[in-house]
Structure formats: structure tokens, C-alpha cells
Amino acid sequence: MIGLDSAGILILQTLGSLYLIVVLLRFILQLVRADFYNPLSQFVVKATHPLLRPLRRIIPSIGGLDLSSLVLALLVQMLIMALLLLLAYGGIGNPLSLILWAVIGILGLFLKIFFFALLASVILSWVAPNSYNPGALLVHQLCEPLLSPIRRILPNLGGLDISPIFAFLAIQLVEMLVVNNLAVMSHMPALLQRLL
Template sequence: MGALTEIGNLLIHTVFNLFLIAVLLRLLLQFARADFYNPVSQFLVKVTKPFLQPLRRVIPGFLGIDMAAVVLAVLAQMLAITLLLLMLGYGFANPLYLFMWSVLGCLGIVLNIYFFAILAVIILSWVSPGSYNPFVLLLNQLTEPVMTPFRKMLPSLGGLDLSPILVFLSINVLTIILKHLAAAAMMPMGVVIGI
């Protein structure tokens, strides 16, 4: 791989990774019913609105899920994979494989978002407990729907919350399953963002 190819690979990965995180984070925050007026939420809305607005005219929501955001994330992932495949000299992929790889990549990004969000919540609870920072409040709102079922399963330990351990274990199990599904779908390594 030449230097220009490596630089192009880095730039495509970075730009599309940031865009996919913004779109999927907006979707997850809507799903968690997080504060829409939080400055971080408003930033995500401003970044993704030019891309989501035209899609929303055509694609309605379904059962409270912003299907336009789902379609946008899958299309962005498909575009990134296609650009990377072409740049690396593989040519165009079969559209069915491209779609499967894109869905798996988006699921991988969602798992990564939750992994790092929960890790950040844990660290911030030690460093700055009870903080009213908008970013911290939004992280708590994002992770709470995932943490609550695990908190209900575990008995109370007097202020010690062990539910993140179960959540991390579940995320790692799902990541292993995702990687095996990616291998079964003959996904070329290094071209799908999120896996």
C-alpha cells in the first residue's frame, strides 16, 4: 500500500467514522428520549439535519424509530465501504454483501458508542460525581436505558453498582458475534467502519 493510498484510507475512515457516530448518536439519543435542548444534542442536530431532512420527506418513522437516520447511516457506511474498496483496488462489491457489511458496521459503531459512553460515565462518577455538565447529563441519559435492566437483575450492594460489568460483558459477547457474522459474510478486513 502506497503512502497516498494509506493517507486516503485514513481520511475516509476518519470522516465517515465521525459522521456515522454523529448520525447514530442522534438516533440513540432520540431512542433514549434524551434532552433535545442540551447543547451537545443541538450540535448533533445541526450536523445531521442537512442530510436527514431530505430523507425524512420520503422515509417516515416506524414505532418511534427514526428510520431516516437508520437509512442515512447504512447509506453512509455503504459509500465509505465502496470508496475504500475502490481505493484499495478491489472494485465494486456485490450490493447484497455491501448492504450486509454496512448493517454489521453500523451495529459495531453502536456497540462502540455504548462501550465508551458507559466507560466515560463510570470515570466521571469517580472524578466528578453529581456534575451538571451538559455532556455528563447527556451521557447519563444515553446509557440509562441500557443500564436499567442490568441494575434490576443485580441485588443492591449499598452504593456499589456492578451493572456496568454485566453490560461490558454483554457488549463484548455481541462484538464477538458481530465479528463472526462479518467473517461469515466474507467481509474484507479494514474496509468496514466499526468492525
């Protein structure tokens, strides 16, 4: 039965993480004020709408932040972690620890989304610099709020944009100094640390 447990964990991690990324993208797209008429944005909206509709009746948006999608991301992360712990160890342990681990997991995934969006932005700037592809436009909209403050600080280097290097450094430092240390201090099991 060890193979079945491992297969269940793999399927749960993969499918759960994919949906969690979509839910967190819903929050991020509204945070960066991305174009919601973009076909990829429409996919994110349609994939998250059934679960967000009841939460929106209870949880209001505050200051332009879609708190209901953030709460949904937290609930999905907690469910994934609880099921993983149940499959691997036969129990979920302390619910308060599970909430803390879910918050750490959401923070780690938030950083990963921006890291990979920046990576895609850099690659697209080399191979398709002025593309009007919906994916390229969405990546640009995700990265611009992160890169524009750095660009204001850096001197103009005549067409060479090195702001992504500093953004990558900032993301890696936050992940290394904050997320990883929080995971260790909260005694997060190794199985859950692989989600980070």
C-alpha cells in the same frame, strides 16, 4: 503512489467514521429519549439535519424509532465502505455484500458507542459524581436505559453499582459472538473489518 492511497484511506476512514458516529448518535439520542435541548444534542441535530430533511419526507418514523436517521447511517456506511474498497482494490464488488457489510458495520459501531458511553459514565462517577455538565448529563441519558434493567435484577450492594460490569460483558459478548462472526461469515475484507 502507495503512500497517497494509504493517506486517502486514513482520511476517509477518520472523517467518514466521525460523521457516521454523529448520524448514529442522532438515532440513539431519539431512541433513549435524551434531552434535545442539550448543546451536544443540538450539535448532532444541526450536523445531520441537511441530509435527514429529504429522507424524512420519504421515510416515516415508526413507533418512536427515527428510521430516516438509521437509513442515513446505513447509506453513509455503504458510501464509506465503497470508497475504501475503490481506493484499496479498484472496485466495490457485489452491492448486496456491501449492504450486508454496512449493516454489520452499523451494528458494530452501535455497540462501540454504548461501550464508550459506559466507560465515560464509570469514569465520571469517580471523578465528578454529580456533575451538571452537558456532556455528563448526555452520557448518563445514553447509559441509563442500558443499566436500569440490570440494576433491577442485581441485589442492592449498598452504594456500589456493579451494573456497568454486566453491561460491558453483554456488549463484548454480542460483539464477539454476533458482529465478528457475521463479519467472518459474510467474507468481509480485512480493510473493512478494521472499521468494526
